[in-house]
Amino acid sequence: MSFYRISNADKYRTAYQQSVEHPETFWSDIAGHFTWRKRWDKVLEWNFEQPDIKWFRNARLNITENCLDRHLADRGDQPAIIWEPNDPTQANRTITYRELHAQVCKFAHVLKNNGVGRADRVCIYMGMIPELAIAILACARIGAIHSVIFGGFSARSIADRVQDAGAEYVITADGAFRGGKVIELKSVVDDALEQCPFVKRVIVYSRTDTPVSMIQGRDVWWDDELENVHNAGYADFPAEEMDSEDPLFILYTSGSTGKPKGVVHSSGGYMVYATYSFVNVFQYNPGDVYFCTADIGWITGHSYIVYGPLCAGATTVLFEGVPTWPEADRFWEIVDKYKVNILYTAPTAIRSLMAHGTGPIEKHDLSSLKVLGTVGEPINEEAWQWYYENIGKGQCPIVDTWWQTETGGILISNLAGVTPHKPAHATLPLPGVQPILVDDKGNEITGNGVAGNLCIKFPWPSILRTTYGDHERCRQNYFATYPGLYFTGDGCLRDLEGNYRITGRVDDVLNVSGHRIGTAEVENAINMHSGVIESAVVGYPHDIKGQGIYAYVILDSHHHDEKLTRLDINQTVSRLIGPIAKPDQIQFVTGLPKTRSGKIMRRILRKIAEGETENLGDTSTLLDPTIVDEIKNGKL
Numbered sequence: 001m002s003f004y005r006i007s008n009a010d011k012y013r014t015a016y017q018q019s020v021e022h023p024e025t026f027w028s029d030i031a032g033h034f035t036w037r038k039r040w041d042k043v044l045e046w047n048f049e050q051p052d053i054k055w056f057r058n059a060r061l062n063i064t065e066n067c068l069d070r071h072l073a074d075r076g077d078q079p080a081i082i083w084e085p086n087d088p089t090q091a092n093r094t095i096t097y098r099e100l101h102a103q104v105c106k107f108a109h110v111l112k113n114n115g116v117g118r119a120d121r122v123c124i125y126m127g128m129i130p131e132l133a134i135a136i137l138a139c140a141r142i143g144a145i146h147s148v149i150f151g152g153f154s155a156r157s158i159a160d161r162v163q164d165a166g167a168e169y170v171i172t173a174d175g176a177f178r179g180g181k182v183i184e185l186k187s188v189v190d191d192a193l194e195q196c197p198f199v200k201r202v203i204v205y206s207r208t209d210t211p212v213s214m215i216q217g218r219d220v221w222w223d224d225e226l227e228n229v230h231n232a233g234y235a236d237f238p239a240e241e242m243d244s245e246d247p248l249f250i251l252y253t254s255g256s257t258g259k260p261k262g263v264v265h266s267s268g269g270y271m272v273y274a275t276y277s278f279v280n281v282f283q284y285n286p287g288d289v290y291f292c293t294a295d296i297g298w299i300t301g302h303s304y305i306v307y308g309p310l311c312a313g314a315t316t317v318l319f320e321g322v323p324t325w326p327e328a329d330r331f332w333e334i335v336d337k338y339k340v341n342i343l344y345t346a347p348t349a350i351r352s353l354m355a356h357g358t359g360p361i362e363k364h365d366l367s368s369l370k371v372l373g374t375v376g377e378p379i380n381e382e383a384w385q386w387y388y389e390n391i392g393k394g395q396c397p398i399v400d401t402w403w404q405t406e407t408g409g410i411l412i413s414n415l416a417g418v419t420p421h422k423p424a425h426a427t428l429p430l431p432g433v434q435p436i437l438v439d440d441k442g443n444e445i446t447g448n449g450v451a452g453n454l455c456i457k458f459p460w461p462s463i464l465r466t467t468y469g470d471h472e473r474c475r476q477n478y479f480a481t482y483p484g485l486y487f488t489g490d491g492c493l494r495d496l497e498g499n500y501r502i503t504g505r506v507d508d509v510l511n512v513s514g515h516r517i518g519t520a521e522v523e524n525a526i527n528m529h530s531g532v533i534e535s536a537v538v539g540y541p542h543d544i545k546g547q548g549i550y551a552y553v554i555l556d557s558h559h560h561d562e563k564l565t566r567l568d569i570n571q572t573v574s575r576l577i578g579p580i581a582k583p584d585q586i587q588f589v590t591g592l593p594k595t596r597s598g599k600i601m602r603r604i605l606r607k608i609a610e611g612e613t614e615n616l617g618d619t620s621t622l623l624d625p626t627i628v629d630e631i632k633n634g635k636l
């Protein structure tokens, strides 16, 4: 099987031009490399007003036939997944394409036996074990819509998502190993499901032997169910034939309002774009071993651990643990152990490993590496150089891949070894992607050496189709700010050579360790603490996390022990959202800078949190300008 492959700079230019001038031909050629039950009768129909976007109209397929079945003849015995357990002294697992196919088919039977059908929503809350990938693929095989919830989210966050998706089925594990800790997943799910009485079935995989409560009539063990399938003699599970536009999955992500939105991705377009971008950005070659360190609970794991690599017939490494346990050399140990050729990680991980010096690296042979990648947030030059010199030994191109949960795949990035990298720049759009910078009024900013808000003016196959259960919200959020354009929420520079450099969010969304967190969500959680009257949350530069969470909090008069109250607030946020949303700094204040109409002037709070004391801008419109001095003086 071959893929549409852009293998040198000339081809990049030609492909880009063709993708703009003849997008339908361009995408039809690429889509032709996949297995379809029935071809499309039209490549693209779209308008950004509704929005209404259809790729590969009336085409029929199942993505798992592309991830699994079609590899059986040529690479059935090649490893599809290499799984490295949390504890390096435990046995690892290698799962070939043939084995993965068999396991997905068996688990698809389990789902069917438990009542799951086409278009049903299934929430998945598991650690990084092969069964997570198997569960996802089995959902796709039977046409159910999976919604994976990252293992760091709280019971309350799970309940919100299960309710929003109307998911009657949940797949989880007793627990998950993460470094020295065991996360009690099933227990968290049990708390969540108290708010979700409509859930009919919970399938539980046993990973940690953590004691769990199994509710009669609702909860079943993964292994028991598999045994039933086995005893019934089932082997294959014919894939459901899906429409190209049938939803493949929902993934919740934070926005500028308090409630996360369920980003919906399609089957056909998502498959084509995830695979096309995987092959071209990383310049994947057959036989390469590829290691993406993300969690499958985020979009990076969906597109670039599971779907993209498997559709391309790659060998993808799945790592259960954390980079610093038992030692800070875990990534390098894995690279050495499996002779990893392509490593894809996040700036926050690079910065935290930088702090351990080069000692942990020197213990390992990293000479198998050919390509390095980063994703999730802007990478600072220092971290880029460190990654380039110490990990890539000055030999490996670094792809700085800019994209979002909503884009489904990488939109702006250099192509490894094909187009040049430039530290801290995502560089150029992939063929098929048409970025545009606009000012606050929506006027296009042309030319080079300019800055603006990043929008995309033409659809690509893996653009989100809607937000689950609320199409208007999707329109408002992404398509209404600048009519006729998809608005990313990011600020961006275009340098003199036309390279794009993402500067960060321009909305009230934070990017903490590469994870998106809405300020309103954190404020809502802080305000739930009984002693809190009001709060305002902003981001500030953080050495490791990129952005840290800074909270200004007004307490009622009953709370005197500030230290304990801080811990209580953190505990509250942890309970309501998850540990990832805990504020790094909590400053108690007696008031917030508000305009006469009651709007909090976040600009001022942001500047103070950043350590700026002088140029706070115009404060004359504030109801009480003296509060600014108080806040400045109390800065942590």
Ligand code: WT7
Binding pocket: 253, 299, 300, 374, 375, 376, 377, 378, 379, 400, 401, 402, 403, 404, 405, 406, 426, 488, 489, 490, 502, 503, 504, 505, 511, 514, 515, 516
């Ligand atoms: C936001 C999307 C896409 C997977 C991980 C995050 C920021 C992402 C880069 C990059 C600068 C980046 C943007 C974007 N971002 N990649 N290479 N350079 N910023 O997915 O949670 O949907 O967040 O992450 O601000 O809007 P996400």
